[in-house]
Amino acid sequence: MSTSKPIWVIKLGGAVLNSEEASNALFDVMKAQTAFHFVVVHGGGALVDSWLKDAGFATAKHQGLRISPREQMPYIVGALAGTANKQLMGAALVSGMKPIGLSLFEAGILVKQKLKVLAQVGECDGTHDGVIPAMLNAGFTPIVSSIGLGEDGSLYNVNADEAAAAIAAHLKAEIIFMTDVEAVLDANKQPLHELNADQIAKLIEEEVIVGGMEVKVKTSLTAAEQLRRGVYISSWQKPENLTALLAGEHVGTKITP
Numbered sequence: 046m047s048t049s050k051p052i053w054v055i056k057l058g059g060a061v062l063n064s065e066e067a068s069n070a071l072f073d074v075m076k077a078q079t080a081f082h083f084v085v086v087h088g089g090g091a092l093v094d095s096w097l098k099d100a101g102f103a104t105a106k107h108q109g110l111r112i113s114p115r116e117q118m119p120y121i122v123g124a125l126a127g128t129a130n131k132q133l134m135g136a137a138l139v140s141g142m143k144p145i146g147l148s149l150f151e152a153g154i155l156v157k158q159k160l161k162v163l164a165q166v167g168e169c170d171g172t173h174d175g176v177i178p179a180m181l182n183a184g185f186t187p188i189v190s191s192i193g194l195g196e197d198g199s200l201y202n203v204n205a206d207e208a209a210a211a212i213a214a215h216l217k218a219e220i221i222f223m224t225d226v227e228a229v230l231d232a233n234k235q236p237l238h239e240l241n242a243d244q245i246a247k248l249i250e251e252e253v254i255v256g257g258m259e260v261k262v263k264t265s266l267t268a269a270e271q272l273r274r275g276v277y278i279s280s281w282q283k284p285e286n287l288t289a290l291l292a293g294e295h296v297g298t299k300i301t302p
């Protein structure tokens with residue numbers, strides 16, 4: 046099914062959940078941009094950290110991905126597909142949008158286990174039609190968590206940047222990664238305006254880009270290669286960044302294929 050307008054996938058890092066002002070302002074921008082359809086894909090890593098801590102679990106990451114033992118999944122799913130998703134739906138509603146909360150399955154993305162050592166961490170593994178085009182045509186704004194379902198019906202925790210990129214590829218949509226820093230920073234904490242594959246590999250090797258940002262730059266590079274154009278990483282802290290990016294202006298770091 047095709048849609049009447051170009052689609053933009055907006056990946057929102059989970060820290061936006063701590064700023065009602067920023068999330069409301071971002072949805073105000075989307076509401077005002079009537080020439081586009083928007084699909085919001087969100088994280089919530091910090092919320093998961095706090096829920097797991099409160100429940101008495103230790104949590105660890107491997108190359109930016111949270112090792113997700115089966116017994117922790119109720120908390121991870123509850124935080125991401127529950128509280129984080131519904132909180133953002135509330136913000137969208139306040140901006141006059143009609144939000145619909147989805148997981149990766151309804152968004153058309155199938156998931157399988159990534160690596161045995163990461164337990165219930167999923168990776169995107171194929172697609173089916175999903176409901177997003179129908180929802181967009183019906184006037185809804187999909188708000189998608191990064192919780193996925195495997196073929197056997199078990200729940201998986203997918204990194205939200207990877208989830209957003211898979212949805213954008215599936216929908217043949219454009220994508221913007223909005224995070225809690227203005228740009229990718231160099232070893233002197235200065236913003237990098239543009240990065241290509243070689244520079245990314247070097248900065249990861251030198252451990253200048255680490256953790257969540259390592260996943261984000263790698264995923265952005267794959268998305269840029271698929272789209273055959275630059276993909277931006279910038280901050281949700283300034284909602285005007287989103288307006289500028291939609292107008293084709295340079296904000297933050299451009300990852301080039």
Ligand SMILES: Nc1ncnc2c1ncn2[C@@H]1O[C@H](COP(=O)(O)OP(=O)(O)O)[C@@H](O)[C@H]1O
Binds near residue numbers: 090224226
């Ligand atoms: N070179 C770097 N430049 C900027 N941020 C970096 C860098 N390396 C690691 N980071 C960290 O990556 C974080 C963003 O990744 P992450 O927390 O996964 O974001 P999000 O939740 O928005 O997806 C930043 O807040 C910063 O702490």
Ligand SMILES: CC(=O)N[C@@H](CCC(=O)OP(=O)(O)O)C(=O)O
Binds near residue numbers: 060087088
């Ligand atoms: C497997 C994995 O690491 N999943 C992430 C999903 C949330 C996420 O990616 O949140 P941000 O976008 O806020 O970083 C996690 O559990 O933290």
